[in-house]
Amino acid sequence: SNCGYGHAHSKIILMGEHAVVYDYPAIAIPFTSVQVRVKVQANQIGRDFIQSSIYTGPLTTVPKQMENIQALVNLTRDSFQFDRKALLIKIDSDIPAGRGMGSSAAVSVALVRAICDYFNYSISDYQLHLLVNQAEAIAHESTSGLDTLITASDKPVIYRKSQKPFNFPLDLNAYLVLADSGMEGRTQQAVSRVLQLKLQQKEFVAELMESIGNFVEQAYTAIQDKNPAELGRLMTYNHYYLNQLGVSNERLDRIINASWMAGALGAKLTGGGMGGCVITLAENLNQAKVIAKAMKQAGAHKTWTLNLNKFA
Ligand code: MEV
Incomplete structure (x- = not known):
């Protein structure tokens, strides 16, 4: 048929x-x-x-x-x-x-x-x-x-919402480890939590958003410069600011801490937060394996490893 x-x-x-x-x-x-x-x-x-x-x-x-x-x-x-x-x-x-x-x-x-x-x-x-x-x-x-x-x-x-999307080649000598925290993310609640915070503390939230926007632009430059260490640092800063926005939680932070302890270049939550997934940047495949193991020990259910030089 x-x-x-x-x-x-x-x-x-x-x-x-x-x-x-x-x-x-x-x-x-x-x-x-x-x-x-x-x-x-x-x-x-x-x-x-x-x-x-x-x-x-x-x-x-x-x-x-x-x-x-x-x-x-x-x-x-x-x-x-x-x-x-x-x-x-x-x-x-x-x-x-x-x-x-x-x-x-x-x-x-x-x-x-x-x-x-x-x-x-x-x-x-x-x-x-x-x-x-x-x-x-x-x-x-x-x-x-x-x-x-x-x-x-x-x-x-x-x-960017108001602009035409822009594709770019990603050719970085590094690995991304994605870890599922095993906990449902709550994108919708997280998005409304940010909105609530924005209504209560307009300037604080505006500053956080402004900084996140700057990190993203610097991250784009770090990618062009083929500088994984810098990208990792910026990812970690981004997570810290997401935390300030109230969309991380203990479980995500525990997994992120474990990846830092295991030598990650950087780590952050990804997506809506309040559960969901974490991403970590690793220098090489061996380090990615060590990090993946550490994240599992910290409670991650599943991990995936992605070579960042395959989008050239
Ligand atoms: C969810 O994957 C990403 C958010 O930025 C929401 C959105 O962009 O619609 C949290």
């Missing part, structure tokens, strides 16, 4: 999360080793049906956290005036949900690609970005659009 396929990958925010919501720059890199695959077929039962690890059942009765998926299926079908035939949608994801790894955006990107593939429609990246952003606005209150942008692209990007 006729099938449509779509896939998308995870992303890592290297620097600048949260401040990016307020139009400061952020750097994100694609993380292609962790993927989402979606398969779409005609549904014999005659109604839209979804199969995934979180929920299996009719599309009309999805749980709250999948309402964006429901909206997206209908939005995609309506936007391109596809046939109203019932679809069977199988979602298979290696991206842990709610870890700031862009799982929600990646599922959306893969889903739209699969539906378009099923109807033999070749969608442009721009159309994809627009559709997915609409669905993301349902899933998360105020998003910067960074997640959807980077999951639809396979190049590192420096992004």
Whole structure:
């Protein structure tokens, strides 16, 4: 029978999360080793049906956290005036949900690609970005659009809400270790916590954001200068400021401390925070292994190692 396929990958925010919501720059890199695959077929039962690890059942009765998926299926079908035939949608994801790894955006990107593939429609990246952003606005209150942008692209990007995204080559002789804290990140709560703090302490927060924006720009320069030690320092500063914004927690800090003790060049939380993931910069593969082990001992559930010279 006729099938449509779509896939998308995870992303890592290297620097600048949260401040990016307020139009400061952020750097994100694609993380292609962790993927989402979606398969779409005609549904014999005659109604839209979804199969995934979180929920299996009719599309009309999805749980709250999948309402964006429901909206997206209908939005995609309506936007391109596809046939109203019932679809069977199988979602298979290696991206842990709610870890700031862009799982929600990646599922959306893969889903739209699969539906378009099923109807033999070749969608442009721009159309994809627009559709997915609409669905993301349902899933998360105020998003910067960074997640959807980077999951639809396979190049590192420096992004600002008000500006055109800018791809750049990343060719650094260093390794990034990503660690899942094992605790659900709470992006939406973290984003509202920052907003609350901003309403209460306007100047303090403005200064923190301003500094984060400067670190991001300096980090971009450190990348151009091929200076991992400097990038590591800036990552650590960025974490300290995120901590001031109230989006870190004890568990993340414990994992980050362990990586510093193990000799990391730098470490920070990545994504929304209050759980989720941590990233660490290591000088070489051997150090990356030592750090990964230390982070696991400090409570990390899973780690992934990424060579930063593969985006040249
Ligand atoms: C979440 O992955 C990144 C945040 O900056 C929120 C956003 O950019 O929408 C915390």
